[in-house]
Amino acid sequence: MFNMVRISLVVPLLAFAIGIHASQANSTKVVARGGYQFVGVEGDAAGSISGEIFTNPKKKTDLMIVLKDVGGITFERQNEAIIFLKSVTKHSLKNNVLIIAGKGTFQGEEREIELTLIDSGKVKEPDQFRVRVWNNRRVELDHSAKLDSTAITISRDEK
Amino acid sequence: MKTLRFLCLASALAMCLGAHAQYARDKVRFLSQIPLNQFSGAPSSGSGCAGYISPSGNEYAIMGLRNGNAVVNITNPTSPVIVGHIPGVNSQWHEVCVLGDYAYATTEGGGGIQIIDLRQADQGIVTLAATYTGGGVSTGHTIQAIPESKLIMIHGGNMSGNVRGVRALDCTNPENPVEVGTWTTKYVHDALYVKRTFGPDAGKMICYAFCANGNDGGMYIIDVTTTKNAQGHNVPKMETLGFIRYYTGNSDLGKFYSHSGALSPDGKVIFANDELDEMNGISSDASTHIINVENLRAPTYGGRFINPINAIDHNSMTQDGFLFLSAYKSGLRIYDMANSPTLKESGFFDSYPGGSGFQFNGAWGTWAGFPSGNVIISDIDRGLFVVDPSEAKGLGAPITASQFVGTRQPANPLHVLRKQDDVWVKLIPGLSKELYTETTFTTDSLSKSKIDITVVARNPSRSSIELQVLAKNHQNGLFESVGVIPLTNAFSPITLANLDGTKYVSATNQVIVRVQIKAKGMVSSASKSYLAELDMVKLVAHN
Numbered sequence: 010m011f012n013m014v015r016i017s018l019v020v021p022l023l024a025f026a027i028g029i030h031a032s033q034a035n036s037t038k039v040v041a042r043g044g045y046q047f048v049g050v051e052g053d054a055a056g057s058i059s060g061e062i063f064t065n066p067k068k069k070t071d072l073m074i075v076l077k078d079v080g081g082i083t084f085e086r087q088n089e090a091i092i093f094l095k096s097v098t099k100h101s102l103k104n105n106v107l108i109i110a111g112k113g114t115f116q117g118e119e120r121e122i123e124l125t126l127i128d129s130g131k132v133k134e135p136d137q138f139r140v141r142v143w144n145n146r147r148v149e150l151d152h153s154a155k156l157d158s159t160a161i162t163i164s165r166d167e168k
Numbered sequence: 169m170k171t172l173r174f175l176c177l178a179s180a181l182a183m184c185l186g187a188h189a190q191y192a193r194d195k196v197r198f199l200s201q202i203p204l205n206q207f208s209g210a211p212s213s214g215s216g217c218a219g220y221i222s223p224s225g226n227e228y229a230i231m232g233l234r235n236g237n238a239v240v241n242i243t244n245p246t247s248p249v250i251v252g253h254i255p256g257v258n259s260q261w262h263e264v265c266v267l268g269d270y271a272y273a274t275t276e277g278g279g280g281i282q283i284i285d286l287r288q289a290d291q292g293i294v295t296l297a298a299t300y301t302g303g304g305v306s307t308g309h310t311i312q313a314i315p316e317s318k319l320i321m322i323h324g325g326n327m328s329g330n331v332r333g334v335r336a337l338d339c340t341n342p343e344n345p346v347e348v349g350t351w352t353t354k355y356v357h358d359a360l361y362v363k364r365t366f367g368p369d370a371g372k373m374i375c376y377a378f379c380a381n382g383n384d385g386g387m388y389i390i391d392v393t394t395t396k397n398a399q400g401h402n403v404p405k406m407e408t409l410g411f412i413r414y415y416t417g418n419s420d421l422g423k424f425y426s427h428s429g430a431l432s433p434d435g436k437v438i439f440a441n442d443e444l445d446e447m448n449g450i451s452s453d454a455s456t457h458i459i460n461v462e463n464l465r466a467p468t469y470g471g472r473f474i475n476p477i478n479a480i481d482h483n484s485m486t487q488d489g490f491l492f493l494s495a496y497k498s499g500l501r502i503y504d505m506a507n508s509p510t511l512k513e514s515g516f517f518d519s520y521p522g523g524s525g526f527q528f529n530g531a532w533g534t535w536a537g538f539p540s541g542n543v544i545i546s547d548i549d550r551g552l553f554v555v556d557p558s559e560a561k562g563l564g565a566p567i568t569a570s571q572f573v574g575t576r577q578p579a580n581p582l583h584v585l586r587k588q589d590d591v592w593v594k595l596i597p598g599l600s601k602e603l604y605t606e607t608t609f610t611t612d613s614l615s616k617s618k619i620d621i622t623v624v625a626r627n628p629s630r631s632s633i634e635l636q637v638l639a640k641n642h643q644n645g646l647f648e649s650v651g652v653i654p655l656t657n658a659f660s661p662i663t664l665a666n667l668d669g670t671k672y673v674s675a676t677n678q679v680i681v682r683v684q685i686k687a688k689g690m691v692s693s694a695s696k697s698y699l700a701e702l703d704m705v706k707l708v709a710h711n
Contacts, residue, residue: 042526044448046382046422051330052355053382055425059447059526073447073527077425078355078380080330087259087276088309088324088332091528117213117234117260160449 036165037064037102039126041072043136043160051080056154058138062109062124063166064100070111071095072124074140076152083116084149090115092140092150094122105130107163115142115149128163136161194614195515195559196500197566199245199542202552204233208253211235216263216310216483216533217546220271222290229535229544230271230284231552232262237273237284238552239294245542245554252294254284263533265320267313270297270342272320274308281305281322283343297343304328305335305347310358310428314373317394317402320345321375323356334359334377336392338401348397351390351406354379358428358483361392365435369464373404376438376461378426386413386426387440389464412467414440414457415450423448429459430484430491432508436462437470439491439511441481447526454481454495458509473511475501478524487536490514490561492543494531497524500545500553502560515560519547563587564622564706565611565679574603585705588624588659592703595625595635595685604638604684609707616673616709621681622663624704627655633685633700637664639672640680647682659703669709679707 039062047054060072076082076090083090092115099110105128113122121143129136135155142150191198204211215232222228226243228251236256241249256262259277264284266272271284280301286294309324309332322335331352337345359377364370375390388411392404415424425444432439440457442450454477458470479498484491491503491511499518503511520530533546541561545553558566570581575593578584584591585607593605619639627633634654638647650672651664672679685700 042447042449044423044425044444051332053380053385055381055422055444057423057444057447071525071527075444075447075528077357077444078324078332085258085277087261088307089261089276091260093527 037100037107038062038164038166039107040162041126041138041160043156045154045156047154049076049079050082051078054078054080056152058154058156058160060094062094062097064097065166066097068166070097082150084144085116087116090150091117092122092142094124102163105163120144120149126161126163128161129158132158134158190521191499192518192521193516193612195557195612196502196517197556197558197610197612198517199554199556200242200248201550201554202240202248202250204549204551207233207238207250207551209235209255213260213548214532214546214551215261215548217535217544217552218264218266218271219535219537219544220266220286220289221539222269222286224290225539226290227538227540227542228286228289229552229554230264230266231544231546232264232273234258234260234262237262237264237271237282239271239284239286239289240552241289242542242544242554245540245556248552248554251289251292254282254294254296256282261309263308263310265311265313267315267318267320267339268342270339272311272313272339274311274322274325276307276309278306278326281308281311281320281337281345283345285343300337300345302345303335303347312359312361314361314392316363317373317404319348319392319394319402319404321359321361323359323377327352331355334375334390334406336404336406338403340400340402346401348401348403349406351377351408353408354384354388357426360429360431360438362431362435364464367462374409374464376429376431378428378440380426381415381424381444382421383413385421385424386411386415387429387438387459387467389461389467410463410465410467412459412469414459414469420450423450428483430486432505433486433489434508436460437509438467439473439484441484441493443480443482446480453477454479454498454501456481456493456511460509470509473509475513477501478526479530480526480528482531483533485534485536488561490536490557492534492536494534494545496520496528496532497522497530499531500534500543500555502557514562515557517545517553517555519545519550519553522549559611559613559709564708565609565613567607568610568678569608571606573606575605585702588661588704592625592701595683595700595702596698604682605702605705606680606682607705609679609681611673611677611679611707611709613709615711616669616677617711618666618709619669619672619679620663620665620708620710621650621667622661622704622706622708623653623683623702624659624661625653625655625683625700625702626657626659627700628657629699631698633698635700635702636684636686638682638684639667641671642674643671652686655700661704673709679709681705681707
């Protein structure tokens with residue numbers, strides 16, 4: 010009897026827990042679109058982030074970060090860097106900070122991408138992101154930027 | 169056996185159709201594609217491109233690839249042949265230009281300027297003649313040639329002081345360049361070189377340099393007219409004439425990126441491509457910035473032309489009054505410049521069927537200077553494309569088949585009626601059987617509810633002659649008369665306009681037109697008094 014009660018409680022709870030997990034796993038959407046200036050190795054450089062991230066693996070994540078005129082900061086010491094995030098493997102959302110681990114490319118080569126996004130939600134506070142590109146446990150690029158407060162929007166993905 | 173043959177034919181047809189059916193297009197005909205995996209080493213990405221025309225008239229595409237540069241014979245545009253591959257360092261950025269019978273290639277990956285000998289390309293041989301590293305030259309972002317002064321200009325390459333402006337090389341001796349000047353005011357991403365044709369600076373070679381962003385970013389105008397130095401080298405002046413930062417406000421400094429551009433046919437307007445304004449939210453769609461350069465010392469901003477294609481504009485060139493733009497995820501876009509600075513899109517070929525968006529995929533570069541009129545697209549993801557923009561340029565649908573029934577077959581049947589020239593077909597009336605010229609057009613126009621047929625012919629005889637024009641009605645399979653054209657003794661175009669495209673355009677977008685002499689009574693086919701000369705048949709599809 011006890012076991013039955015326990016099972017009858019555990020099963021719905023488990024289902025509920027799975028449901029919560031799935032709901033959380035499928036619930037976050039990021040829209041990023043913004044440019045910024047920063048000081049590169051050789052002076053003024055330009056950066057830009059653009060695209061969408063869905064933590065729901067059934068939806069297509071496609072986000073690009075481009076760094077221009079950076080003066081050889083890339084692993085092959087080139088002057089431009091293009092990073093694509095193509096899929097999300099792990100994520101964590103706490104308040105307005107979303108941390109993503111996923112797969113993508115850096116200079117066209119497949120890499121693991123780690124991205125931290127901060128949606129300030131306040132007009133006077135900048136949005137921010139940090140991107141780290143990993144290649145066999147080695148960080149090939151670590152870049153942070155502040156953007157306009159409207160550049161990054163983290164929201165619940167309704168569909 | 170017959171079944172097998174049928175299946176083979178069906179499969180081949182499906183593959184042919186399938187190869188280009190996936191690419192959205194309007195008034196631009198797909199001719200061929202070389203995917204990346206067919207190039208040596210199966211590079212994972214493509215980059216810039218340029219064209220070369222050999223002394224014999226053969227046409228070649230030179231395409232930047234992640235692992236170097238490839239030379240492709242596109243003289244037969246539907247069957248391109250890879251002639252050679254010059255290996256280079258691993259880099260997403262490989263750019264190339266042509267000066268004389270040599271190609272000069274640069275890359276962000278370093279290693280110097282590769283000089284590729286194209287003199288034996290017609291024999292299937294291209295070689296790396298030399299690698300220029302003089303003055304410590306290693307990297308370059310883009311490279312352009314100035315044929316008039318035999319200069320190669322490297323942009324955004326390594327330089328002392330890290331300015332990465334313009335470096336000029338005199339290539340009078342093609343395999344042994346000599347550095348003859350630098351411009352170091354600002355980083356230069358790309359530049360355009362055009363001789364000025366009017367005003368107080370007429371005759372000067374002008375550089376329009378696209379110089380990224382920031383307070384000193386924007387477009388610089390530089391006089392690069394050359395003089396000979398004591399050693400006989402061509403030395404560019406490198407004098408800054410003007411500057412315009414077309415974006416305003418400090419908050420915008422990081423959102424724009426002056427990238428490249430093309431000049432209007434009258435030389436008065438620069439159509440500038442900004443590479444970051446779309447993805448940074450300045451524009452919701454592909455925007456081309458219009459800069460008036462009538463006064464080189466005081467250029468003015470004329471606003472933007474916005475094409476609602478949801479893509480980034482990248483590189484462009486002007487040819488025959490049209491602007492050819494490689495627009496990343498929206499492929500090749502063609503703009504009519506007849507009413508410059510107002511642009512009107514006249515056709516497109518989307519080499520990136522994977523959707524649109526503000527990202528760096530799809531068409532990187534394009535080159536439109538081939539005598540054939542064909543255009544190449546270098547696509548980051550899908551390799552090299554050869555396309556025919558005839559319809560987009562107002563030249564009508566390409567002729568894809570022709571028959572000369574009862575008349576002598578000309579040497580180049582697909583081309584003889586393509587344009588008005590000094591090659592024509594003689595038509596004589598039939599006595600006991602039908603005699604006619606039959607032309608099959610294949611239109612790639614998205615608009616085809618109506619068609620116009622233009623005929624250029626003359627009557628060199630003294631008799632009164634008319635031409636009867638028939639079109640195949642694809643609803644019933646019968647040819648029917650769509651008009652009768654009276655002839656004079658001079659070639660002059662006559663158009664039968666607004667014919668019903670729903671009847672005459674087939675499901676495979678073909679229009680079949682017959683032109684024959686409308687005989688008046690029984691006449692001898694040998695009679696010289698009944699003779700018409702047919703020079704051109706043109707088909708325009710529209711709504």
